[in-house]
Amino acid sequence: MLFEVKIVVHQCQLTEQDSPYATFRTLLYYHAFSYFQSMKLHLVNGFLGSGKTTTIAAACVQLKEAGFRVAVITNDQGQDLVDTYYLRSLGITTNEVTGGCFCCHFSQLESSLLQFISNYDPEVIFAESVGSCTDLIATVAKPLLQKYPHLELTISTVTDASLLFKIIQGQAAFLTEEIRYIFQKQIEEADILFLNKADQLITSELALLTIQAGSFYPDKQVMTGSALNPVDIGIWLNYLPGLSGATSRQVLEVDYDRYAAGEASLGWLNVRFPIPDTQGRSLLIAEKVIITFHQKIIDQKLIIGHLKCLIKTGGETYKFNFTSSSVEKPPDTSIHLFASDSELTINARVACPPRQLKNLLLETLKLIEHEFTILLEAGPIHAFAPEYPNPQFRMD
Ligand SMILES: Nc1nc2c(ncn2[C@@H]2O[C@H](COP(=O)(O)OP(=O)(O)OP(=O)(O)O)[C@@H](O)[C@H]2O)c(=O)[nH]1
Ligand SMILES: [Mg+2]
Incomplete structure (x- = not known):
């Protein structure tokens, strides 16, 4: 009820110059x-x-x-x-x-x-x-x-x-x-x-x-x-x-x-790509990408802020997280079940130049492609370091 009254009052304040968009925004x-x-x-x-x-x-x-x-x-x-x-x-x-x-x-x-x-x-x-x-x-x-x-x-x-x-x-x-x-x-x-x-x-x-x-x-x-x-x-x-x-x-x-x-010392990598496999090994491949990428980061002795990965297949979602202090238990073994399609999202925040992080992922994908005799199309890999923070507002 209160809401209705407010709209009526406010509409009275609108001038004829107000575009429908402005009206909508104001409302x-x-x-x-x-x-x-x-x-x-x-x-x-x-x-x-x-x-x-x-x-x-x-x-x-x-x-x-x-x-x-x-x-x-x-x-x-x-x-x-x-x-x-x-x-x-x-x-x-x-x-x-x-x-x-x-x-x-x-x-x-x-x-x-x-x-x-x-x-x-x-x-x-x-x-x-x-x-x-x-x-x-x-x-x-x-x-x-x-x-x-x-x-x-x-x-x-x-x-x-x-x-x-x-x-x-x-x-x-x-x-x-x-x-x-x-x-x-x-x-x-x-x-x-x-x-x-x-x-x-x-x-x-x-x-x-x-x-x-x-x-x-x-x-x-x-x-x-x-x-x-x-x-x-x-x-x-x-x-x-x-x-x-x-x-x-x-x-x-x-x-x-x-x-x-501090922010610039962290490499950021975000990527999302499909993993189709006619032999039904899609989930297995996705899991292997994650484990291999993590191992490569560890082998380089890089500090992990957070490596988070998510696999979606059908209606199921599986999450893997690795931090400097914890490695999440691998998801349920049902992940190994037959799946001809899945989508893998990786968000990595690691203390290294973004290019190094991207190269580690590319090396990972090559290895997996070779191991499973498949082609992985990772699409755009967004690898960058955060820019200088520049707040829109800063109040004392
Ligand atoms: N052992 C343990 N692990 C936890 C606990 N809380 C969260 N985790 C694990 O820590 C990891 C990171 O958790 P998130 O909730 O994703 O952390 P976050 O702060 O949102 O991370 P960012 O979004 O990257 O900044 C996951 O593997 C969690 O399961 C806890 O109380 N105990
Ligand atoms: Mg979070």
Whole structure:
């Protein structure tokens, strides 16, 4: 009812010069504004492979079961996103902002939100930022809240507990100084710090980390747990409503040269291609591509930020993830069943020049072609290093 009244009032304000498009856009914004009054937007950041998508997916499953309409916005420097395909495979409504981080593509983020609101009317939206991105308070949260003051916005940082533990102990030499800077800044901007993958630490390490994190970040809500554990996800969800408008949220001082150097030290590779095989070995071949590519990266002693791969065949979706601290168990053996067609998506973030990463994939494909006597048409392989971050807005 309230919505109808607002549209009528707003239509009266339109002049004759307004094009139908402008009218539509304005109405859309108005529509959006009314919903933003109660809209919950949970920004989820944290370093590559820390468990953001796992956390969001599990939260969406729980909220959907409880009857909420939920939606997710994914984000990446490139296209063909494993996270998007994975979330959609779980039946979660997902939009993506591609080609750069939320801060550099603020307008795309905003349009994505508006599109959701007009098409789907979600009660809760999660937005996962690129794992190498930081400075969200100044470049995303504040600009959004200025435009939509009634938006209930929170920032969660998901951190790999074992990685943070090693950094605190001075052992994580595999992260360069610039990458550690980004890792640190992401933690500093959290309303809530979710020390994830707690299952990878022993009890005494976890206890020590909890004490240390509490003393390093006294103004933050800190929780430990595992995104694989529904109880921990429930606890995280319960914290969120109390965190919108967190008084501890301060704009960070960010040295953009250091931030850019950290991002630029990572090679990015995104590719998606079909694997047809008349002999029905399509899934086997896809799996072999992934394992061989991973092994090649390891053989070069390169640091993996995150290597994520997704195979789709028929109605099935299989996901493989490799991070510096964890190798996901291979999918169910049913993957070896007969399939004459599948589609493989690979998103690799590795500390090396993008050309090296691309060459490793090309070598992999050659090997597999030889082994299976097939021809693989990988199509365009997008390999690049993130550009210097250039936010559309930055508020103090
Ligand atoms: N052992 C363990 N593994 C986890 C946990 N949470 C996530 N993982 C695994 O960590 C890997 C990366 O998880 P994602 O959720 O894709 O990480 P992400 O932060 O979204 O990664 P990017 O989108 O690349 O930045 C996957 O293999 C997950 O299954 C956890 O609590 N424990
Ligand atoms: Mg993710």
